[in-house]
Amino acid sequence: MKKLIFLFGILFTLAGQCLAQFNTQNPEQEQWVDSVFQSLTPDQRIAQLIWINAYADDKVEAQMKVADLVKKYNLGGVIFFTGNPEKQVQLTNLYQSVAQTPLLIAMDAEWGVGMRLYGVTSFPYNMMMGASYDPELVEQATNQMAQQMKRLGVQVSFGPVADINTQPLNPIIGMRSFGESPKEVTELSLAYAKGLQKNGIIAVAKHFPGHGDTQADSHLTLPLVPYDRARLDSVELYPFKHMVEQGVTGIMSAHLHVPHLDDHDGIPSSLSPKVITGILRDEWSFDGLVVTDAMNMGGAKAFGEPGELEALALKAGNDVVEFPKDFVVALEGIKKALKEGKLTWAEIDEKCHRVLKAKYWAGLADYSPLSAKNLMADLNSPEVELAKRKMIEASITLLENKNEILPLQGLDTLTVACVAVGRTEETPFQKMLGKYTKTTNFFLPERFTAEQLAELKTRLKDYNLVVAGVHLYEAKRRHSMQVGNMQAVKPERPYGLTDETEALLEYLGTEKKAVEVFFSSPYALAEVKDFKAPAGLIMAYQNDTLVQELSAQLIFGGIGAKGKLPVSLGNYYRAGDGIQLDGVGRLKYTIAEEAGMSSARLSHRIDSIANDAIAQQATPGCSVFAVKDGKVIFSKTYGYHTFDKRIPVSEDDLYDLASVTKVSAATAAVLKLTDEGMIDLDDRFSDYWTDWRKGLFHRSNKEDLGWREILAHRSGLIPYIQYWKETMKDKEQLIEKWYMPQSEDGYSLEVAPGLFLKDKFKKTVYRDIRLSSINPPGKYVYSGITFLLIPELTEKLSGKSYVEFLDDNYYKPLGAYHVTYKPLEKYSKDQIIPTEYDSLYRKQLVQGTVHDEAAAVMGGVSGNAGLFANANDLAKMVQMYMQMGSYGGRQYLSEATMKEFTRYQFPEENNRRGLGFDKPLVNNKEVDAEDSYPCPGASPESFGHSGFTGTFIWADPKYKLVYVFLSNRVYPTRDNNLLGKLNVRTNILQVFYDEINGDL
Structure with missing residues (x-):
């Protein structure tokens, strides 16, 4: 042989x-x-x-x-x-x-x-x-x-x-x-x-x-x-x-x-x-x-x-x-056979x-004996997960894409219903879909009835897109027996199909614009008697959690479609069928290893910093989120809403962004208006805000201030004005003429629940800003007062309300529905992290209304503060900025405009500001690490902003890095500034730079 x-x-x-x-x-x-x-x-x-x-x-x-x-x-x-x-x-x-x-x-x-x-x-x-x-x-x-x-x-x-x-x-x-x-x-x-x-x-x-x-x-x-x-x-x-x-x-x-x-x-x-x-x-x-x-x-x-x-x-x-x-x-x-020849x-x-x-x-x-030390970690290593992710991503198969429905575009035009077929609780597929845009979940249990299907159809009438996850492969089994080393199963009908399931598929294929995803054997589709192909059809093969998550990412273009059918499916599809599709640059949710980083090292170092901050009561809790090369490589929450440790922080929780509002809302509005030619940065601000012009009976010391000087914080404007004090007497009692306990005509500015300020007070704010003192220009002094004017200025120039302008141009098309003003109108109070107990002005715990008093007297909608967000949706905005105005296949802002706003404006003055955006020290690489800002690793191209409540965002185009840190360090009092003293936000940012550069 x-x-x-x-x-x-x-x-x-x-x-x-x-x-x-x-x-x-x-x-x-x-x-x-x-x-x-x-x-x-x-x-x-x-x-x-x-x-x-x-x-x-x-x-x-x-x-x-x-x-x-x-x-x-x-x-x-x-x-x-x-x-x-x-x-x-x-x-x-x-x-x-x-x-x-x-x-x-x-x-x-x-x-x-x-x-x-x-x-x-x-x-x-x-x-x-x-x-x-x-x-x-x-x-x-x-x-x-x-x-x-x-x-x-x-x-x-x-x-x-x-x-x-x-x-x-x-x-x-x-x-x-x-x-x-x-x-x-x-x-x-x-x-x-x-x-x-x-x-x-x-x-x-x-x-x-x-x-x-x-x-x-x-x-x-x-x-x-x-x-x-x-x-x-x-x-x-x-x-x-x-x-x-x-x-x-x-x-x-x-x-x-x-x-x-x-x-x-x-x-x-x-x-x-x-x-x-x-x-x-x-x-x-x-x-x-x-x-x-x-x-x-x-x-x-x-x-x-x-x-x-x-x-x-x-x-x-x-x-x-x-x-x-x-x-x-x-x-x-065997011995007997040997004996018998x-x-x-x-x-x-x-x-x-x-x-x-x-x-x-x-x-x-x-051979040597095995050790059980770190066994589970070794078996479930990041390398194992990464190999699995790559395999799944290459295998998910797109079979229908009518009118190029996928990846989904025009998120602001879609009302999306996500139906889990064969499930009664939120699936990983539905949860991941919700990371990309606003969705509503529906469920059909195993063996759902014709009556349940009819009820679902009624509820789906108001939705112009249905995404259905069909979970069949492991369901509808009648009985099983253990034979040998495999589990033999006998389905009641091949692959768990029922007449009602087929009726649902026919409805989705003929009466709704729908995307169907089969988390099942592909042969299940072949068994459908008269399959009506929907607008979008994805074969995902099995019901694994990661398969579900990556299938959802494919729908929104976080990943592309690469797979091809390995088998023929009756007369519907042949082996080798599969539409190839590129992603469109929306966030991809993965692990650090896919970006060449170590999950273990990141977690070890960031956990240590975050948990130490919480242990020292620098903040009750926080959320840390990072994106590298368009890939979400870190998303973790720590601690609780408050120090009594009742409600753990969740990734869906909304934080008061404080001054991060300036770049996520006010500067965003100015960016768009500039990009569309409605603002010229070399003009005077008073060319647009006429209240600053001098007149016979109209005093102003700000007529000649330019946009660049104001947005770069070197115009001489004072930092802050305590407008709210004008509505109080003896620093403790509210003046009754200014307030009502409920909203009514002339009193619509909600300062806090049960406290509504007179609309006319806005004029007082504008007057106070116009009459405020001014210092000689040229010196960097951070000032937020002009940002209070941006909302009304936006309305005058665009013809839309400020909130509508931002929603239409950014938040809704980005799928960033958790970036919002006045969150109590959309979300439950328990989903919003509280900030400070205000014992001086509002006499209550501030939760769901803006912490900043200047924004509060503007009814919670202001350019200096008032925006709330969770980390995931805020990161979409920052990612768009980092990509120079592009995200998800759409150009929100021109690259030229983004580069202008994010460059140093007055580096010769050692002013580190862009236009609205903060940047590293001009000489950041020359100073000692402890004196750097925001941290030694930040490149000169990077930019971001911090917020008084303990928030921070940063974008670095050189390293394709986006970082979001959210906390409520002002709970229960703003006097607690340990978060800043410990450099928690910037130390965590440096961890990402260390990992990128191999400085371990």
Whole structure:
């Protein structure tokens, strides 16, 4: 028999050693194998060929039984199934410690060990990976699967599934197959094996000679594969032959009846010498491990009794029989066959040598016990998640995009209903959709009725877009039974479809503008009797949380569409169908590793800074958000709304932005007006605000102040005016003429709940600003008083109300609905973080109305303060700024205008301001780190602003970094300035710069 070199050309290497050393002459290997072989008794040589099942669960008696069998008989291997990782590590150490010869530890882990073990990240099913049509990504995924296995002390993976799934109603393969194309399945199966084998994991391709075109489950019965040899060679056998040629380390023989390979009545292929020895060994010269599928499966049991079956399997050419019904019975049956001459010791010895060579290749000659330290973190590493993310992103498949509905544009024109079909609580899909724009969630439970559907239709009438997540694959199961090592299921109807589901799909496809996403087997769509394609159709393949989140991102253009169908879906779609679509630059939600950063390091350092600030009571809580290269790489909340620790901070909570309002609202308005030619920055401010012009009876000292000087804070204006004091007497009591307890004609300026100021007071504010003193220009002095005038000025120039102008030009098209003035009109009070208890003016805890008194007397809508936001939506605004006016495929502002506003205006005066925006010190790189602003890492191109309540935003085009920090450091009193003294906001910003630049 010819020796097969186990190589993918020269690509397979492991620590400098080629995979060929599995079965080629190697003195060290041969010495170890011969030494171990000579130490084995005849019974132990047989036992090396039997692998039994084990479970890392709470069944201690069964676990001890396995240990006893390993110790007594020196078994060849153990196959772990369900359980928890820590227990599996304990049991692996135990079993290896009592084994005379190191055990091969195997797992049936087709989509990673998370397929079997609780709490471990799972990779996509093969069919979803097949939709990527990307061998490199498959290899990257199995490389991480291999790392998980090595961490658990596993040496053998029963994968890849190399079956060609050409039967939509296949009850056992289906989503476990890469698809229906022999060429694609072969290519991806090779990539899968490569990722395992280059990491020292024995890949066992299955289910030879091919289980993809059956309608019976071999766990329950013996399926028939009726095709002739020509068809078998071109489909079923095709991937296995090529994998053997390229160097796969193992093949699993399946319990199938294939008459054109062996016409013996009812013989399973796993027990057929014509199939195993005749094809694998003789025709293909395969010299790797041949392992049977579980010997307790229905497909094998019908052909003989336990013991007899295992002997027949070895005689057929298998090296290993796995999962026998009873180990002792199997051992005795094999010994009986040897005694009767049905098996020879030469055959046993050859197989034993092959198993021992596999053990040496897998590193068992130098086995050492496993450590449980950091086990879960290692199994769920960021590298694992990143490989999974890339795989999913490449696989999600866009099948319909009528009128280019995706990615969604014109968010300000859409009223979006998100329907979860088969769910009754908010799904990860719905939650992620809500990060992009305002949405309303609806639910249809499993087995929803016609009446429930009718009610939903009524509720959807007011929505001009429906996004439906269809969750079918894991639902609608009638009953199940545990057979062998798989869970056999019998659906009431293929893939969980019901008449009501089909009625819903017809409604969405004919009566609504809809986007449907199938979180299910793609074959579910093929089973729809008369499918009416919606405007947008996405095949997402499975119901995984990350799949749902990335599918939502695709809808809004946070990611593109790359996948192609790996199988045909009836007459609707063919294998290979898939519309390719680029993203449009909206935020992409991912992990730091995708931007070349470390999640662990970021969390460690930022957690330390934030938690220390909270521990020192610098603030009750905070929200930290960062974007790198358009990717959200950090989003975390800390602490509580208040120091009594009743309500934890949530990512949806709104904060009072204080002076961040100046750049997120007032400056935004001026930017747009400038961009549209309604403001010339070289004009005088009084050219637009005529109240500043001098007249016969109209005093003004500000007529000649220019826009640039004002926005760069070097015009000589005083910093602040305490307007509210003019409405009080004795500094404690409100003057009654100014206030009403409720809104009514002439009293619409809401200062706080139950306190409404007379509208005419605005004129007093404007007068006070006009008459305020002024210092000589040219010196940088921060002043906010002009920003109170921007709202009315915006209305005069644009013809729209200030809030409407901002909503229409920014917040709504950005999908930033959580950036708002007067949040109590839209959100519950519990969703708004309180600021200060105002004992002087409003005599109440300020929550939901603006903290700043100057903005309060303007009714909460002002240019200096009054804006509220959560971190996610505020970041969209900052990201648009950082991208020089562009976001989500729309140019909000010209690049030239953005660059003008964000450059140093008067650097010769050492003034660090742009127009409205704050910037680093002009000499930031020259000063000591502790004297820098905002931090040493900020580039000269960067810009942002801080807020009195403890807020901060920063954008750095050089590093493509956006940073948002929100807190309520003024709770319960503004006298607490620990947040500033500790430099919490800027120290966290520096962490991101350190990580970007490798300054760790």
